[in-house]
Amino acid sequence: MPSCSLSDVMSEELARQLEEENKSACTSSSEDLLSGEETDTNSDLMLARLLQMQYDRECDTQLRREERKYNGESKVSISFENYRTAHPYDGSESSEDEVDWQDTRDDPYKPDKPQVTPRKGFTGKGKNITTKHDEVLCGRKNTARMDNFAPEVLVGDGLGMDLKLSNQVFNSLKQHCHSEQRRSARLHDKKEHSTAEQAVDPRTRLLMYKMVSAGTLERINGCISTGKESVVFHANGGMLEEQPVPEEVVLKVFKTTLNEFKNRDRYIKDDYRFKDRFSKLNPRKIIRLWAEKEMHNLARMKKAGIPCPEVALLRKHILVLSFIGKDHVPAPKLKDTMLGAADMKTAYYQVLQMMQQLYQECNLVHADLSEYNMLWHQGQVWLIDVSQSVEPSHPHGLQFLFRDCTNVSTFFQKRGVAEAMSVYELFNCVTGLDLTINEEDEAEFLAQIEALEKRNEDHVQKRGKKTFPLSSWDGSPPLKHAADD
Secondary structure, three states: OOOOOHHHHOOHHHHHHHHHHHHHHHHHHHHHHHOOOOOOOOOHHHHHHHHHHHHHHHHHHHHHHHHHHHHOOOOOOOOOHHHOOOOOOOOOOOOOOOOOHHHOOOOOOOOOOOOOOOOOOEEOOHHHOEEOOOHHHHHHHHHHHHHHOOOOOOOOOOOOOOOOOOHHHHHHHHHHHHHHHHHHHHHHHHHHOOOOOOOOOHHHHHHHHHHHHOOOEEEEEEEEEEOOOEEEEEEEEOEEOOEEOOOEEEEEEEOOOOHHHHOOOHHHHOOOOOHHHOOOOOHHHHHHHHHHHHHHHHHHHHHOOOOOOOEEEEEOOEEEEEOOEEOOEEOOEHHHOOOOHHHHHHHHHHHHHHHHHHHHOOOOEOOOOOOOOEEEEOOEEEEOOOOOOEOOOOOOHHHHHHHHHHHHHHHHHHOOOOOOOOHHHHHHHHHOOOOOOOOOOHHHHHHHHHHHHHHHHHHHHHHOOOOOOHHHOOOOHHHHHHHHO
């Protein structure tokens, strides 16, 4: 740069001349670059600015194209104007008088601070006196206090508005916010301390982690089924006390949410095997009893030769069972299978035989038997989900059996099995009883069942027995004993 004197440096004309030359040089360089002509420049800053301007123009063009494509012929259009870039060296059409309010300290939309009364409690004199109970002042103060609400409470946008909330409205909003915060805290606590849908609580995760770290399980692969009472996970077995665990197992985790179990007390509180241990005062223990009850029921069924999962381990409310399926693919439920007529007929006779074995040999009633709790695997029907199963001596055991017979008979009749017996014939066939059948009057048949249950309950209470072998009945002995009593 050529040297200049101090007077030239202080000259305003020279400053304006240099500024105009700089602007003209920038404009000509940008036009040459955009037109494709090569321009010699030694300024890296100038080259970067020109490239940035070209890039911004390409982005704006693409945004306009996307905007037209998105809106189409719709009467209501959406603008992408906020996403466009206004380059300082680009010929922007915006007015120089526009101000970016984010860069200013004085926000015109910022609400004014509410006028407060002095410590003495009033302002003004005579007719112009204003106390702290003034309706306008209280309304403005209540509006300002809404900023103290929790962030998740959406109080709306009242910028630039002179809003006034009465004390009644503000108090209602405040009470609602507090109640919502308490409800949110309860839901969060419930989610953290309970087994939710396809998820487990921290205590359950710790139990599962201990199984893996102890070598009982090699790894847990993921959830394969969910129900009202439990969540089922697939896992690979390891070793348990130097005994191999099956290669593929399932973890049946009973949900620790108590909503479902509150309505299912009757399946366990009247079961003589668990009656002494049942307590409504500690409902979480009931969930462990459900897991233990299913383990004992499966053990009875396995001993009788009924196809069912085998219990490998019980840890509180987690059951480790053998996997019915192959290569991580569970066996389908009977309702989801597309069996031919021959296979469906075979499945019906298998179910009939298992119901008789379950009642006569295992002294159990499934109490929830349907096509949803029967699996088809390797040409055989498998029974699952027996946590609610009860003994026939249960006060409602025969009613549960009648419901099972209804589900089984209805399903196979719909699938076209001509040999499927009616509900009443199936009930008599399973129990070995000879109750009077009147297919036109179901209430009469249920009345006979209830009478039989009542006599059995009286017999058990008077004889002081906890169990009574209903499977050995031929119809007359219970009536005779009841009459003698």
